[in-house]
Amino acid sequence: MSALRTSGPARAGQYLALLAYLVFLAFPLLWLVSTAFKPAPELASLHPTWIPKDPTLDNFRQAFDEQPLLRAAANSLLAAVSAAVIAVAVATPLAYVTARHRGRLTTAATGWVVISQAFPFVLVIIPLFLVLKNLHLINSVAGLVLVYVVWSLPFALWMLMGYVRAVPAELEEAAAVDGAGRIRTLVSVTAPLLAPGIVATALFAFVTAWNEFFFALVLLKTPEKQTLPVVLTHFLGAEGVADLGPLAAAAFLATLPSLVVFGVLQRRITGGTLAGAVKS
Amino acid sequence: MRRLLALIALLTLLLTGCTASDDGPDDGVVRLRFQSLAWQKESVDANRQLVKEWNAAHPGVQVEYVQGSWDSVHDQLLTSFEGGEAPDIIHDASDDLADFAYGGHLADLRPLLPERLRADIPARSWETTTFGEGVYGVPFLQEPRVLIANRRILESSGVRVPTPAKPWTWTEFRQIAQDLTRTMGPGRYAVAWPLKEPVSVSLNLGVSAGGRLFYRGPDGRVTVDFTEADGIVPGTVHDQVATDRTAPRTTLGSGGSDTLPGFFAGKYAMVPLGFAYRQQIVQQAPEGFEWTVLPAPVGSGGTAQGVSPQTLSIAEDSPHKKEAAEFLDFFLRPANMVRLARGDWMLPTGTAALADPSLHTARDGWATGAAVAEHLRPAPAQSVRGYPEWKDKVATPAFQEYYSGAIDGTELCRRLVEDGNRVLARYQRR
Numbered sequence: 001m002s003a004l005r006t007s008g009p010a011r012a013g014q015y016l017a018l019l020a021y022l023v024f025l026a027f028p029l030l031w032l033v034s035t036a037f038k039p040a041p042e043l044a045s046l047h048p049t050w051i052p053k054d055p056t057l058d059n060f061r062q063a064f065d066e067q068p069l070l071r072a073a074a075n076s077l078l079a080a081v082s083a084a085v086i087a088v089a090v091a092t093p094l095a096y097v098t099a100r101h102r103g104r105l106t107t108a109a110t111g112w113v114v115i116s117q118a119f120p121f122v123l124v125i126i127p128l129f130l131v132l133k134n135l136h137l138i139n140s141v142a143g144l145v146l147v148y149v150v151w152s153l154p155f156a157l158w159m160l161m162g163y164v165r166a167v168p169a170e171l172e173e174a175a176a177v178d179g180a181g182r183i184r185t186l187v188s189v190t191a192p193l194l195a196p197g198i199v200a201t202a203l204f205a206f207v208t209a210w211n212e213f214f215f216a217l218v219l220l221k222t223p224e225k226q227t228l229p230v231v232l233t234h235f236l237g238a239e240g241v242a243d244l245g246p247l248a249a250a251a252f253l254a255t256l257p258s259l260v261v262f263g264v265l266q267r268r269i270t271g272g273t274l275a276g277a278v279k280s
Numbered sequence: 281m282r283r284l285l286a287l288i289a290l291l292t293l294l295l296t297g298c299t300a301s302d303d304g305p306d307d308g309v310v311r312l313r314f315q316s317l318a319w320q321k322e323s324v325d326a327n328r329q330l331v332k333e334w335n336a337a338h339p340g341v342q343v344e345y346v347q348g349s350w351d352s353v354h355d356q357l358l359t360s361f362e363g364g365e366a367p368d369i370i371h372d373a374s375d376d377l378a379d380f381a382y383g384g385h386l387a388d389l390r391p392l393l394p395e396r397l398r399a400d401i402p403a404r405s406w407e408t409t410t411f412g413e414g415v416y417g418v419p420f421l422q423e424p425r426v427l428i429a430n431r432r433i434l435e436s437s438g439v440r441v442p443t444p445a446k447p448w449t450w451t452e453f454r455q456i457a458q459d460l461t462r463t464m465g466p467g468r469y470a471v472a473w474p475l476k477e478p479v480s481v482s483l484n485l486g487v488s489a490g491g492r493l494f495y496r497g498p499d500g501r502v503t504v505d506f507t508e509a510d511g512i513v514p515g516t517v518h519d520q521v522a523t524d525r526t527a528p529r530t531t532l533g534s535g536g537s538d539t540l541p542g543f544f545a546g547k548y549a550m551v552p553l554g555f556a557y558r559q560q561i562v563q564q565a566p567e568g569f570e571w572t573v574l575p576a577p578v579g580s581g582g583t584a585q586g587v588s589p590q591t592l593s594i595a596e597d598s599p600h601k602k603e604a605a606e607f608l609d610f611f612l613r614p615a616n617m618v619r620l621a622r623g624d625w626m627l628p629t630g631t632a633a634l635a636d637p638s639l640h641t642a643r644d645g646w647a648t649g650a651a652v653a654e655h656l657r658p659a660p661a662q663s664v665r666g667y668p669e670w671k672d673k674v675a676t677p678a679f680q681e682y683y684s685g686a687i688d689g690t691e692l693c694r695r696l697v698e699d700g701n702r703v704l705a706r707y708q709r710r
Contacts, residue, residue: 044564046545066321122355129363138365214352218359221313221367223346233349237319238373239477240535241560 029255035248036060043244059245060253063235069250071224072231077257079141079216079227080209083148087156087205088198090149095160096190100169110161113154121214129218139221147219148209156201163197164190199265207258228254310341310600312607315348315367317590320559323623330619334610341603343369361385361595368598369607374408374419375588378663381416387594388414392605397612397630405629408589408658417591420612421626423555424576424585424652425485426645427471431570433549437463444575444583444651450489450516453577457526460549472531472539472548473517478679479671481552483660484586486513489579493696494660494667501708502664504700506693512579514682515689522685532683544569552576555649559625562644573645575652583652586659589629627653666707674699 030050035043037055042048063069098106128147129138137143167190175185213229220226232254235247318327324347331345346367348356354376360366361380370386380386393415398406401419409417434441439456442448448456460470475481483493490509496502520527528548531539536553537560543551544566561571575583592611594604610616617633627649628634639650661667678695681687687695 040564041566044541044544044566046541046547048541062321066324125355125359126362129359129365133363133365138363214355217349217352218356221346221365222344230349233351234319234347236349236351237556238317238350239554241537241557243320244537 032248032252032255035244036252038245040245059249062243063246063250063253066246067231067234067250068223069228069231069253072226072228073254073257075141075225076210076228076254079144079148080206082141082145083152083209084202084206086145086149087152088160088202091153091156091160091201092194092198095157096164096186098157099161099164110158113158116154125215125218128215132219138219139225141220141225144216144219144227145209147215148205148212151212151215152205152208156205159201159204160194160197163194163201166197167193203261203265206261210258309339310603312341312343312369312598312600312604313346313367314343314369314607315346315371317348317350317353317371318620318624319347319350320624322559323620326619326623330611330616334607341600341607343607357385361597364597366595366597368595368600368604370593370595372417372591372593373588374417374591375659375662375667377409377417377591377593378411378665378667380593381411381414382665385596386416387596387598387601388416389418389594389605390415392594392601393418394605394609397609400614400630400632402629402631402654404657405589408587408662409591409593411663417593418608418612419589419591419629420617421621421624422587422589422629422653422656423626424587424649424656425481425552426555426576426648426652427550427574428543428553428557428561428645429550429572429574430543430546430548431572433460433464433546434572437549441572442574442577444648447575447583448577450512450577450579454516454520454524454526457520457550458524461524461526464546464549468546469528469548470526471520471550471552472542473521473527473552473683474534474536474539475517475532475679475683476535476538477676478532478683479675480588480659480661482514482517482679485552485576486510487584487586487657487660488576488581489513490581492660494664502704504670504697504704506697509580511689511693514679514692516577517683518685518689521683529684532680540564550574555627555645556625558644573648575648583655584657585652585655586662587656588659588662590624590626664704666704669707670700670703674703 034050034052036059037057038052039054039056039058042052042054098109132138132143132146135143137146171189171193172185175189180188211229212227213233216227216230217233220230232247232250235243235250237243314331316324316327318324328345331343335342348371353372357366357370357372357380361383366385377386397418405419405422406415408419409415437460439459440448457470461468464470473481483491486493486509489512491507491511491513493504493506493510494502495505517527521529521532531542531548536551536557539548539551539553540557540560542548544564555573558573565571576585592608594601594608598604612630614628614630614632614636617628617630618636618638621628621633621639627639633639634650634653638646640647661671664670675696678687678692678699682689682692
């Protein structure tokens with residue numbers, strides 16, 4: 001295959017567009033970081049600056065002083081990791097079966113999966129609350145994880161089905177011809193090829209759960225159980241008034257785990273995807 | 281695969297350990313859950329401290345403080361009520377209580393509250409939490425809207441500075457805004473209206489001009505009408521933005537906090553804000569910035585203003601209503617109400633608390649607010665069923681378009697009245 005060639009100006013234009021896009025994507029995060037380090041008078045300046053003139057850690061101190069951020073982060077982490085692992089563990093075999101054995105039932109199931117994503121939270125929250133109450137799972141991280149798994153499962157399933165379809169069935173047939181059993185084929189041949197998809201799906205489930213606010217607000221009753229998004233709203237008053245500095249500091253800290261997880265796993269996703277994309 | 285199974289097993293164990301039991305230990309101690317919406321540090325500290333003091337003095341009735349959130353509080357409470365898991369003691373705003381009260385989720389407090397507390401809070405405040413025959417919350421904190429002004433600009437301009445005894449009229453306010461804008465120079469304005477939530481501002485300030493908008497007939501049915509008095513406040517804002525150019529169009533979609541940088545920079549001489557915003561101003565104002573608190577302008581209604589006080593209610597499902605009411609009695613003793621009011625930079629509803637000297641100092645404008653407090657009235661929309669839908673679907677877009685100059689007063693009136701009454705009628709069918 002011949003390499004794609006572009007002229008100098010066209011390439012410069014591409015880089016410029018890419019740079020603009022990156023700046024656009026990075027703007028909220030950079031502004032959040034900048035705000036987190038600004039003292040109160042600078043936050044109220046009519047001419048805000050990117051770099052704080054008089055950077056301070058007071059917002060972080062105040063945020064930790066006023067709210068139990070570490071405990072909330074631990075709760076969020078437990079809920080998000082659990083939801084991600086369980087969602088992937090359940091969705092992977094389901095996706096495999098659905099993708100490999102196509103029929104009316106699987107088509108209907110896929111359609112339902114897509115439709116279910118359109119349900120608003122408020123539509124399901126009261127019945128869900130009653131079900132969890134009967135299961136004695138109100139005010140428990142376990143109950144919250146159950147909700148997150150159920151909520152992310154359809155999309156996880158949908159994502160993974162695409163990855164399963166991308167793995168050629170001929171590879172599994174070749175393994176079978178070589179004498180590998182069904183389980184051996186799945187574990188040794190299919191699973192490694194699916195790894196990037198599984199990681200991406202787990203990331204999706206993790207981030208969904210990590211950022212989720214409304215279910216956590218409604219289902220967790222005591223302060224010890226509250227997750228980070230719920231605790232962050234404690235910096236907000238009525239009619240949108242906000243304690244901006246500490247809120248920015250806490251929100252910046254809350255984005256770190258997602259960034260770290262993406263940072264650690266993105267190479268795995270990219271590497272895996274590329275490996276699967278190259279045909280010998 | 282084995283590692284994955286091990287991880288799942290570990291998580292299952294962890295999560296099992298995280299499952300809470302709803303029942304406290306069977307030790308005869310009554311446990312009450314108090315969900316508070318206090319959010320400012322001083323306010324949270326005051327709430328926590330009071331709970332601590334109660335718990336120390338009442339080993340048989342322990343209160344657990346839970347910090348709630350103004351964001352989504354209605355949906356959260358609704359879900360908790362429907363699921364039978366509501367907190368025993370609930371902090372909210374009076375204009376959010378109607379649906380819960382009519383829905384049977386809140387306890388009627390009349391047989392529960394002590395005479396001291398009932399007598400201490402004026403009847404006009406109790407009106408904000410009275411729905412039908414019952415009283416479903418104790419109104420304990422309230423805030424008027426005031427004009428926060430740049431003292432230097434105001435004094436150097438030579439205009440008359442209003443006092444609670446002699447406030448500006450709405451006509452005078454418009455004229456003074458023109459004078460001020462002229463003296464301030466180009467790109468600067470006498471007033472900035474932060475009208476992200478235009479309905480409550482228009483309605484509650486409209487009371488000062490004799491406006492009501494909601495009128496209850498002898499049969500108890502509420503209809504929207506738009507009289508001349510109802511048009512004075514919206515008309516003033518509209519004219520300041522669209523005709524006089526004494527108020528910038530850009531702040532119409534902003535919240536109160538968003539206008540503060542411009543205010544500190546001297547771009548606006550005055551900003552109409554809730555009384556509690558003083559805390560942000562104290563915290564954020566640049567060194568040497570001089571500011572003052574002025575009463576809102578008045579019309580035929582005098583210094584009256586509509587308010588929706590913060591309230592404390594007891595859940596109907598609570599098995600310990602008597603103990604919860606005893607806690608409210610303690611929590612809202614005059615001295616404690618003062619602590620809560622100072623923590624939230626608001627005004628107490630209680631007469632004894634409002635008389636506290638610390639709320640009458642000139643510093644930070646406390647005296648101006650305290651002087652206005654006795655004229656505060658229930659917000660006109662208070663207890664009107666269907667008000668939230670009217671506000672979201674009819675009034676908010678109509679006011680926004682009117683203030684920005686997209687529609688005229690006739691169209692505003694038509695929408696508020698015709699479209700509004702259609703909405704309210706659905707809630708009042710028998």
